[in-house]
Amino acid sequence: MVTRNTKQKEFVLNNLKNRYDHPSSQKLYDDAKKQGIEIGKVSIYRILNNLVKEGLVCKIVTKDNVAHFDFVRKNHIHLVCNNCNRIFDKNFDNDEKLTKLINDFNISMQDVILYGICKDCKQTINSSKQ
Amino acid sequence: MVTRNTKQKEFVLNNLKNRYDHPSSQKLYDDAKKQGIEIGKVSIYRILNNLVKEGLVCKIVTKDNVAHFDFVRKNHIHLVCNNCNRIFDKNFDNDEKLTKLINDFNISMQDVILYGICKDCKQTINSSKQ
DNA sequence: CTCTTATTGGAAATGATTTTCAATAAGAAA
DNA sequence: TTTCTTATTGAAAATCATTTCCAATAAGAG
Numbered sequence: 001m002v003t004r005n006t007k008q009k010e011f012v013l014n015n016l017k018n019r020y021d022h023p024s025s026q027k028l029y030d031d032a033k034k035q036g037i038e039i040g041k042v043s044i045y046r047i048l049n050n051l052v053k054e055g056l057v058c059k060i061v062t063k064d065n066v067a068h069f070d071f072v073r074k075n076h077i078h079l080v081c082n083n084c085n086r087i088f089d090k091n092f093d094n095d096e097k098l099t100k101l102i103n104d105f106n107i108s109m110q111d112v113i114l115y116g117i118c119k120d121c122k123q124t125i126n127s128s129k130q
Numbered sequence: 131m132v133t134r135n136t137k138q139k140e141f142v143l144n145n146l147k148n149r150y151d152h153p154s155s156q157k158l159y160d161d162a163k164k165q166g167i168e169i170g171k172v173s174i175y176r177i178l179n180n181l182v183k184e185g186l187v188c189k190i191v192t193k194d195n196v197a198h199f200d201f202v203r204k205n206h207i208h209l210v211c212n213n214c215n216r217i218f219d220k221n222f223d224n225d226e227k228l229t230k231l232i233n234d235f236n237i238s239m240q241d242v243i244l245y246g247i248c249k250d251c252k253q254t255i256n257s258s259k260q
Numbered sequence: 261c262t263c264t265t266a267t268t269g270g271a272a273a274t275g276a277t278t279t280t281c282a283a284t285a286a287g288a289a290a
Numbered sequence: 291t292t293t294c295t296t297a298t299t300g301a302a303a304a305t306c307a308t309t310t311c312c313a314a315t316a317a318g319a320g
Contacts, residue, residue, distance in 0.1 A: 004266055004317045025307080040269035045308060061191045065276075066307070079235050088235075095227045101220070105209050107246030116237030134286045134297055155276080170300035175277060195276070195307075 008039045012047045016057060016071040022078075022087040024066050058110045060087055070110070077112040083121035090114075138169045142177045143201075146187060152198040152208075152217040188240045190217055202240055211248035213255070218248065 011032055016023075023031070025044050032039045048069055051057035060068045060078055062085040070078070070087070079088040092109065101107065117125070141162055146153075153161070155174050162169045178199055181187035190198045190208055192215040200208070200217070209218040222239065231237065247255070 002266075002317095002319085006267065006317075008268070038269095042269050042309080043267080046268085049309095059193060061193055061195060063189060063191055063197075065191060065195050065197070067193075067195070079231075079237075082241075090231065090235075092227065092231075095225065097222065097225045097228075101209075101222075101244060102246075105218075105220075105244065105246040105248060106252055107209075107244050111212075111245040113243050113245065114231060114235065114237050115241040115243065116232075116235040118235065122236055132287085132297075136286075136298065138299070168300095172278085172300050173298080176299085179278095197276080 007037065008043045009047055011035075011037050011039060012044060013051065013056070013071075016051075016069060020089065022060060022068040022070045024068050026066075028069070060113060062087070063115070072110050075109060077109055077114065079118070080113055080115045081118035081121055082115050083117055083125070086118060088118065137167065138173045139177050141165075141167050141169060142174060143181065143186070146181075146199060146201040150219065152190060152200045154196050154198050156196075158199075190243060192217070193245070200240070205239060207239055207242040207244065209248070210243055210245045211251055212245050213247050213251035216248060220244075 012028060015028060015031060025041070025048060028044050028048075029039070029041050032044070048057065048059070048067075052059050052069075056072060058070050058072055060070065060080065062068060062080055063082055064085050066085070068087055075091060075093050076089045077092045079090050080086075081088070092112070098112065142158060145158060145161060155171070155178060158174050158178075159169070159171050162174070178187065178189075178197075182189050182199075186202060188200050188202055190200065190210065192198060192210055193212055194215050196215070198217055205221060205223050206219045207222045209220050210216075211218070222242070228242065
């Protein structure tokens with residue numbers, strides 16, 4: 001099975017490489033259309049799943065059941081806001097306890113996801129309380 | 131708005147209190163049927179969402195897009211297997227770096243989720259390699 | 261240039277979850 | 291206990307992200 005290079009594969013990988021906002025499949029699709037790139041939704045799903053299998057891209061599912069994707073980079077973990085469902089990168093170099101877990105359970109930094117309420121939402125929620 | 135006690139609410143909360151396997155809504159529904167408890171699927175979804183809002187129960191979405199639920203208990207985090215999608219509890223008392231994050235981002239221990247490959251799957255995957 | 265087959269993409273299927281809304285029942289008040 | 295208000299339930303239908311199917315397309319080896 002020889003893999004082939006296609007403009008669709010190139011678009012998905014390059015797009016993810018050049019952004020830091022953890023887009024959903026739908027967002028990638030919209031961006032492709034905006035840029036005039038011919039690509040079907042199915043192909044985006046398929047290409048993303050392959051990239052995840054290859055380990056080049058990681059998949060983060062937010063609590064609204066939408067998958068988000070991120071080109072794998074080093075030394076950061078993900079913070080997911082349970083309110084706005086945005087995903088934030090957080091620098092986090094190895095610490096002792098997490099390293100121990102990594103040895104037990106086959107995880108890497110980009111597999112560490114913390115769910116909470118981001119600063120923006122915390123502010124909005126507080127100021128809406130009378 | 132006065133809340134009312136119902137056998138459906140009681141079933142969902144007590145069932146979650148007495149188990150440690152992080153069931154999905156479907157699993158809760160099957161168990162109710164098995165126990166002869168009259169409850170519709172919609173009610174399970176609705177009751178679970180309310181318990182999550184109240185902070186009594188936490189919701190963990192696995193990468194197969196299925197939500198799992200856990201009665202909130204102290205001092206543990208969750209490990210999710212990306213292969214079998216099972217969820218494991220892991221004792222993990224406060225450590226310095228995570229505590230710092232908790233202050234920045236409004237998270238608590240049960241919001242810490244690590245995705246990886248569990249020991250069982252690691253073994254299966256390794257032994258299936260020729 | 262030809263040919264094989266990896267890849268694409270629209271349509272349809274899937275499956276978890278949510279919405280709608282009429283029927284039911286909890287529990288306060290009489 | 292009975293009545294009455296309305297919170298709650300649950301079946302059917304809708305929603306929505308994602309996957310499957312499969313015929314048409316195109317990468318790139320020969």
